[in-house]
Amino acid sequence: MRELDRWTAADGKRPIAPTGSPASTTKPETWTTHDAVQDGPHGVMLGGGLACIDLDHCISRRGKVADWAIEIIRAVPGAVVERSVSRRGLHIFGLLPEGPGRRRGCVEIYSRARFIRTTEDIYRMGGLVDLAPAVRVAAALQREGRIPER
Numbered sequence: 001m002r003e004l005d006r007w008t009a010a011d012g013k014r015p016i017a018p019t020g021s022p023a024s025t026t027k028p029e030t031w032t033t034h035d036a037v038q039d040g041p042h043g044v045m046l047g048g049g050l051a052c053i054d055l056d057h058c059i060s061r062r063g064k065v066a067d068w069a070i071e072i073i074r075a076v077p078g079a080v081v082e083r084s085v086s087r088r089g090l091h092i093f094g095l096l097p098e099g100p101g102r103r104r105g106c107v108e109i110y111s112r113a114r115f116i117r118t119t120e121d122i123y124r125m126g127g128l129v130d131l132a133p134a135v136r137v138a139a140a141l142q143r144e145g146r147i148p149e150r
């Protein structure tokens with residue numbers, strides 16, 4: 001993922017272009033390389049196949065990951081997973097066709113025109129793999145009422 005030129009600096013959760021002005025999720029000319037932003041807060045622009053499944057509120061104060069989140073993560077064994085800025089959630093990065101963002105309770109799925117603030121606090125090493133199996137598991141868990149609403 002670091003080799004993609006889809007990175008920006010971040011001010012909180014807002015993307016910042018190399019010029020210091022706001023970066024746009026739809027204007028690649030406002031993005032840069034990972035090397036250019038790695039020394040400060042930064043994030044990545046989703047789209048072009050790059051996607052993120054954002055698992056909110058899935059890590060307890062004691063550090064235990066919720067069973068529903070573990071099931072989603074296990075569906076994509078090769079995917080990289082990082083802890084979120086809050087340290088109470090996880091981001092699964094991988095590949096999906098571009099589509100509208102979706103929220104299923106504490107699970108958000110993004111694959112187009114979205115900025116994700118990254119931490120590089122790795123929960124599980126991996127690469128960019130197809131996230132469709134995790135999307136299917138999340139949908140099944142939501143239908144079963146096993147994903148918290150928030």
